[in-house]
Amino acid sequence: MKKLALAIIIMFLIMPKQSKAQNNGAALAAAVGGVAAIGAAIASVEQMKEQAELTATQWILSNNPELTSFSLKTLAFDGKKLKDISSVSVITYKIQEFTPKMTPSLDGKKHVLFGFTSHGWINEYGIDFEKVQWFLIDDAEWIRMMTAYVKVASEEKNESSLIETLKNGKIVNRGVKVDGKLAIPFFKLSGDMYVxxxxxxxxKLLYNERSLGVYLKETKDLVQIGRGDIIDIHQFFFN
Structure with a gap:
């Protein structure tokens, strides 16, 4: 409601002044209609995020019964892709176990749950979860993925050295940084080059234009994971 109220105030402030009351009425009606549409869109996105988080929790309960006390929070919900219902994207959740007690703290094992979407995952009825593939990983699997990715994105092939660098650094657009310095530079590929x-x-993992691509063999979809999401996941595991 706060977002909608703010939008209405801004629309009134920037609405051009008209000399005729008739024009003022038309402008006002258009402004209110536009704000209402924006408010409905915001509400719809929030509802879909809650729906997706519930489904992710249900997936964990069905497929990982060993997780009996955990926190599940949305790390990234790629809202910018919603305008294209045929697009593919990825939703990520951070999961951490804890010991139940009066004032529990998140002190247990960490996981990240990926929900890779495929074409048509959003329609007029909401999210079609039949078009979402779920992948649950821990810190060891994440390091394996990033090691494989950096191997194809750079000249560094020494696995033990790579793992040590990744655990102490972070992946940025140009490579892997440790203490603010570029330790492993990535290849400078053009837009039509893939490794x-x-x-x-x-x-399959792809390196292209300094980005991480994930090719899903089952649906034959190529999904690009945002650089900011990679940094957030890495920090979550190795903060």
């Missing part, structure tokens, strides 16, 4: 590694039976 690919066959990571697993379900995934």
């Amino acid at each position: 690919v590694t066959d990571y697993s039976s379900r995934l």
Whole structure:
């Protein structure tokens, strides 16, 4: 409601002054209609985020019964893709176990849950979760993924050295940084160049234009994970 109220105030402030009351009425009606549409869109996105978070929790309960006390929070919900219902994207959740007590703290094992979407995952009825593939990983799997990715994105092939650098650094657009210095520079590829590694039976990882691409073999979709999301996941595991 605060976002909607603020939008209405701004619309009144910037609405051009008209000399005729008739024009003022038309402008006012258009402004109110536009703000109402914006408010409805915001509410719709928030509702979809809550729906997706509930489904992610249900997936964990169905597929990982060993997780009996955990926190699940949305790390990234790629709202900018919602305007294209045919687009593919990825939703990520951070999960951490804890010991139940009067004042519990998140002190247990960490996981990240990926929800890779495919074409048509959003329609007029909301989210079609039949078009979402779920992947649950821990810090060890994340390091394996990032090691495979950096191997194809750079000249560094020494796995043990790579793992040590990744645990103490972070992945940025140009490579892997440690203490603010570029320790492993990435290849400078053009937009139509790709380097690919066959990571697993379900995934291929791609390096292109300083970005991480994930190719889903089952749906044949290519999803680009945002650089900011990669940094957030890495910090979550190795803060």
